[in-house]
Amino acid sequence: MSEPRIIQNFIGYHATIATEQPAAVxxxxxxxxxxxxxxxTAEMGEGKLHIDPDDKDVLFIDSDLNVTVETGTFEPSRCLPVVGMIGVEAPSRLRSLMQLGATATLRKPVHRAAVYSALFVGINEFRRRRYLADRLEEHERRRLLRKSLVQAVLIVMQRTGGDYAAAYDQLRRESMRTRQSLEDFCERFIQTVGPELDEPQTPVGTNRTYARKR
Structure with a gap:
């Protein structure tokens, strides 16, 4: 998973502006x-702001608003860059921006000279945070699959009579051949073999070398 490139040109992006002070923006x-x-301009009703974000959306939200931002399944901080527009610097209002995942801020009333910098920092910092969060999730997912790797190695050792290194190497080569991560391949391998480690069958879709040696 490569790091996200830095965005400098924002043509094609779409901004939602949430404020009750039009003159300030x-x-x-x-x-x-x-x-x-x-x-x-965002439409807010009953204290809620609903957004269906895509890859080029950014939210400018007034910290003086008392609204809940809804973006569907994920938290706003995982869905789109948030730029907070700050009027009153009360800790509670600043905290609400942090909870939304704001990655940049603007002072009200907003001045032209500060907008590009806020976009640059807000969007690129959001992309960096999401990249790191996605990597962390992937590492955690693969860590949980390590038990499948161990079980798969034991099965191959039992069926081939080889040692741990040889069994691991066979699984690694097969995962590369099928273009899967080693952990994902072993998880699927376990599902195919079933719970019985001494079952003398060859898993469907795997190399015949996994069959028990006689």
């Missing part, structure tokens, strides 16, 4: 237009 809207970023 006039220069933000002007600068977004110059940068090639389309925008809309």
């Amino acid at each position: 006039e220069q933000l809207q002007d600068m977004l237009t110059k940068l090639g970023v389309s925008f809309c």
Whole structure:
């Protein structure tokens, strides 16, 4: 999994602006237009703001608002970059921006000169955080699959009469041949073999060398 590249050009991005003070964001809207970023004003009802984010969405949200941001299955911090627009610097309002996963801030009223920097930092820091979170999840998933690797090695050792290193190497080669991670291949291998380690059958879809030596 390669690190995300730095985004410098924001043409094609779409911004949602959530505020109850339109005059405070006039220069933000002007600068977004110059940068090639389309925008809309958020519709808020019953204290909720619903967004269906895609890969090029960014949320500018007024910290003075008392709304819940809904983005579907995942938390907003995993779905889209959030830029907080700060008026009153009360700790409770700053905390709400942190909980949303804000990666950049702007002072109200927003000035043109600060918009590009906020976009640059906000979007790229969001991408970096999501990349790190995805890597952490993948490492944890593979760690949980290590038990399947151990069990698969024991099965191959029992069926071939080889040692641990030879069994591990066979599984590694087969996983490379099928273009799967070693852990994923072993998980599927275990599911195919079934719970009986001494069952004298050849797993479907695997190399015949796994069959018990006689």
